[in-house]
Amino acid sequence: MTTTPQPPRITDIGPPAYDKFLPPIVKKNYGLWKYHENVAPGVLCHVAESGDKLYTVRAASPRILAVQTIRKFCALADKYCGGYLRFTSRNNVEFLLTDPANIAPLKADLGKLGFPVGGTNNSISNIVHTQGWVHCHSAATDASGLVKSVMDALCDRFTQENLPAKLRIAVACCLNMCGAVHCSDIAILGVHRVPPKIQHALLSKSCEVPTLIASCPTGAIRPATVDGKNSVEVIPEQCMYCGNCYTVCPAMTMNDPEHDGLSIWVGGKVSNARSQPKFTKLAIPYLPNNPPRWPEVVKAVTTIVDVYAKHARKYERMGEWIERVGWPKFFQLTGFEFTRYHIDDFKHAGLSYARSAQIRY
Amino acid sequence: MAESKNGNGKPKTELLDELEKGPWPSFVKEIKSACAGSDSPKDLLGQLELSYQEKKGHWKHGGLVGVLGYGGGVIGRYSDVPEQFPKVAHFHTIRVNQPAGWFYTSEALRTVCDIWEKRGSGLTNMHGSTGDLVLLGTTTDQLEPAFQELARAGFDLGGSGSDMRTPSCCVGMARCEWACYDTMKICYDLTMDYQDELHRPAFPYKFKIKAAGCPNDCVASIARADLSIIGTWKDDIQQDDAEVAKYAAAGVNIQRDVCGLCPTRCMEWDGKKLTISNAECTRCMHCINVMPKALRPGKERGAAILIGSKAPIVQGALLSSVLVPFIPAAELMETIKELLSRLWEFWDEYGKARERIGELIQRIGMPAFLDGIGLEPAPEMVSAPRDNPFIFFQPAQGGDK
Numbered sequence: 066m067t068t069t070p071q072p073p074r075i076t077d078i079g080p081p082a083y084d085k086f087l088p089p090i091v092k093k094n095y096g097l098w099k100y101h102e103n104v105a106p107g108v109l110c111h112v113a114e115s116g117d118k119l120y121t122v123r124a125a126s127p128r129i130l131a132v133q134t135i136r137k138f139c140a141l142a143d144k145y146c147g148g149y150l151r152f153t154s155r156n157n158v159e160f161l162l163t164d165p166a167n168i169a170p171l172k173a174d175l176g177k178l179g180f181p182v183g184g185t186n187n188s189i190s191n192i193v194h195t196q197g198w199v200h201c202h203s204a205a206t207d208a209s210g211l212v213k214s215v216m217d218a219l220c221d222r223f224t225q226e227n228l229p230a231k232l233r234i235a236v237a238c239c240l241n242m243c244g245a246v247h248c249s250d251i252a253i254l255g256v257h258r259v260p261p262k263i264q265h266a267l268l269s270k271s272c273e274v275p276t277l278i279a280s281c282p283t284g285a286i287r288p289a290t291v292d293g294k295n296s297v298e299v300i301p302e303q304c305m306y307c308g309n310c311y312t313v314c315p316a317m318t319m320n321d322p323e324h325d326g327l328s329i330w331v332g333g334k335v336s337n338a339r340s341q342p343k344f345t346k347l348a349i350p351y352l353p354n355n356p357p358r359w360p361e362v363v364k365a366v367t368t369i370v371d372v373y374a375k376h377a378r379k380y381e382r383m384g385e386w387i388e389r390v391g392w393p394k395f396f397q398l399t400g401f402e403f404t405r406y407h408i409d410d411f412k413h414a415g416l417s418y419a420r421s422a423q424i425r426y
Numbered sequence: 427m428a429e430s431k432n433g434n435g436k437p438k439t440e441l442l443d444e445l446e447k448g449p450w451p452s453f454v455k456e457i458k459s460a461c462a463g464s465d466s467p468k469d470l471l472g473q474l475e476l477s478y479q480e481k482k483g484h485w486k487h488g489g490l491v492g493v494l495g496y497g498g499g500v501i502g503r504y505s506d507v508p509e510q511f512p513k514v515a516h517f518h519t520i521r522v523n524q525p526a527g528w529f530y531t532s533e534a535l536r537t538v539c540d541i542w543e544k545r546g547s548g549l550t551n552m553h554g555s556t557g558d559l560v561l562l563g564t565t566t567d568q569l570e571p572a573f574q575e576l577a578r579a580g581f582d583l584g585g586s587g588s589d590m591r592t593p594s595c596c597v598g599m600a601r602c603e604w605a606c607y608d609t610m611k612i613c614y615d616l617t618m619d620y621q622d623e624l625h626r627p628a629f630p631y632k633f634k635i636k637a638a639g640c641p642n643d644c645v646a647s648i649a650r651a652d653l654s655i656i657g658t659w660k661d662d663i664q665q666d667d668a669e670v671a672k673y674a675a676a677g678v679n680i681q682r683d684v685c686g687l688c689p690t691r692c693m694e695w696d697g698k699k700l701t702i703s704n705a706e707c708t709r710c711m712h713c714i715n716v717m718p719k720a721l722r723p724g725k726e727r728g729a730a731i732l733i734g735s736k737a738p739i740v741q742g743a744l745l746s747s748v749l750v751p752f753i754p755a756a757e758l759m760e761t762i763k764e765l766l767s768r769l770w771e772f773w774d775e776y777g778k779a780r781e782r783i784g785e786l787i788q789r790i791g792m793p794a795f796l797d798g799i800g801l802e803p804a805p806e807m808v809s810a811p812r813d814n815p816f817i818f819f820q821p822a823q824g825g826d827k
Contacts, residue, residue, distance in 0.1 A: 072574075072578075074574065075574060075577035076577070077582065077622070077625060078580070079523065079582050079614075080524060080526070080581065080614065080617060081525045083527070083611055083614035084610070085525065085580075086530050086534060095599050095600060096599035098599070098601065098603040099603055099722075100718045101603065102719070121601070125451055126552060127451040127453040127456055128453070129549060129551060129562070130456055131457070131549055132542055132549075133462060133463070133548070135535055135539050135550065136536060136539055138532075139532035139536055140532075143532050148531050149529070149530070149531055150529075150530055151527060151528050151529045151530065152528040152530075152552050153597075154528075154557075154594075154644055154645050156553065158552070179451055180451055181449060193555065196551075197483075198478070198483045199453070199562075200485065200562055200563070201483065201485060202483065202485040202486060207478070210445055210478070212450075212453075213445050213448070213450055213452060213453060216450035240738050241739050244555055245650045247649065247737055248646065282740050282742075307740075309740050311487075325481065335647075336642045336711070337642070337643065337648075337709075337711060338710050339710060340689065342649065354481050357441040357442065357478055358444060379683060380712070412741070
């Protein structure tokens, strides 16, 4: 008997070498860049010690890309950049050019394809976001639809650099925060607001009760016998709906169309420039989940952006501006209601209480 | 209803169609484009429309799927309405380890596209939150062939589950004058040295490494990495007085916008000359960001190592904190590897299941953690010494101390 020889199986080869896909001008000037200048919104010029100039054109992307669109980006890379392209940490696509004469035609081609150029310096760059209903099991909302709705309203802030400083928005569709919204200027976060609904029949089959109990950060889950089978119960007043139990046990259903929604957070940053990195803080505890356009969320975010643009000083990030003028002013200017939910009552809560008589009136 | 079809057999997507309008690129258009090369995007649209109608996700809790010999790299995903949308009954994600700095050639990308159109939905994320090239949606039987075709094209899978997640880095020396060490090389070398830790989950929980070339931290390493490598420098800021004067002449208000915003007030401008008291500088990058032609990071470059950041689940969000204040660039790789071996050994021994290293440090305290990994305490590690007197003095050893 003969068998078809199988090709040898390949594993553990790792990613392509870090310098494999670098354009020649980058290889030549690797580590030898001297300074950069801003040519136009979405266009940067990096100058090397050698005098070489590298022009970057940055365009928006919805992050979900079909292979058909990637091939269109590839065609532009072939036409203008010798077949090289890259993506950014905020999911923009970048074309690296050596001939400045190619900037205008490339921008025109990107415009025809529907990809705005921008996202540099004092603009709103692309929104970092999560999978949402498109591909995640724990999503309280959709991420791509929120991003599309918010950026449709703020597209001019992407294509122009007219804000006091850079402004970074992130969307996460549940508290797992795959989009790391906890350090953005503005964050949109999907939230659950009722305890998990326990599917006891499924639980006894598919979950380990001790692991499940240990997963709860507040100790709200305790063992219980239901219909003669091992299960758990949730102490409702101890649950803050984080969904961690659902991650370890699919029988702890969190999705609840009636109560799920969005919260809005502000003032975080990761950069060390001027002030230290900081977490986002709660601006609005709950807005309704209202697809396909989430008008309440779009209105809240544009309100924050407009108030910030009008009142912050040059170079001041959102959180730096709010710290200077004070949180009472932020709530006054935005018109957002300050509620009991804004005052921390989790671990180390006292650290955020105002512990001085320095009060603005 | 979402399952009703138009005359042409396409799902009716009235709510999603709304998201094709407007100036921002539309993900709905992308999913519709992918319908040309694969069957599953049509059912993905149908199921997503149902989610939009009901305000509820329709993916079941992920199942265990993968490729032979790896425990990570594939995320199982199943529809909870498979009868309605059979083409997405199985719709698993493959994480492909991205090239450092997300650089590609059109040839390499087209190869990935061709494989994915044949083996999956033709839909991608460029890129996932951790950095991987994410291939969205395929069936269990396609995982192994897709993996091997990708491998023959020079690509391998990324991390998932309780393993070392795919390391990522900023663009670094490839295009940035502020890179204080070679972020792309370190990222690649670490990825290659820890292939086993990446592909075969054996940790208490996930472990993320991010390499940022300077304190601007364009990869958010201080917020999103268990081990944050942040480039910085030790000597003086490189200063070109002629270029400073040019910025002033061009309208930059150096007193207000540079000196006035310096967090340590370590610079003075007398209208002609900028004087920097470098010993007081914290390397925040603000002045350099404002005047990149005039000011540059110093020449004695390297990185600070910070540890422990994470998103809120389980015990609350953390930012990374200083573990090693400075490592010269030339010693970075060797020192990080030595550090990682100690960190992982300690975490392996004392970390609870699903406890990130930052949460372990919170639970046992940084002093015990430093003892455990054999690192001396340093004042750079704290914003201030403790302000409470509840000190756990250690029993005196070898008589009175």
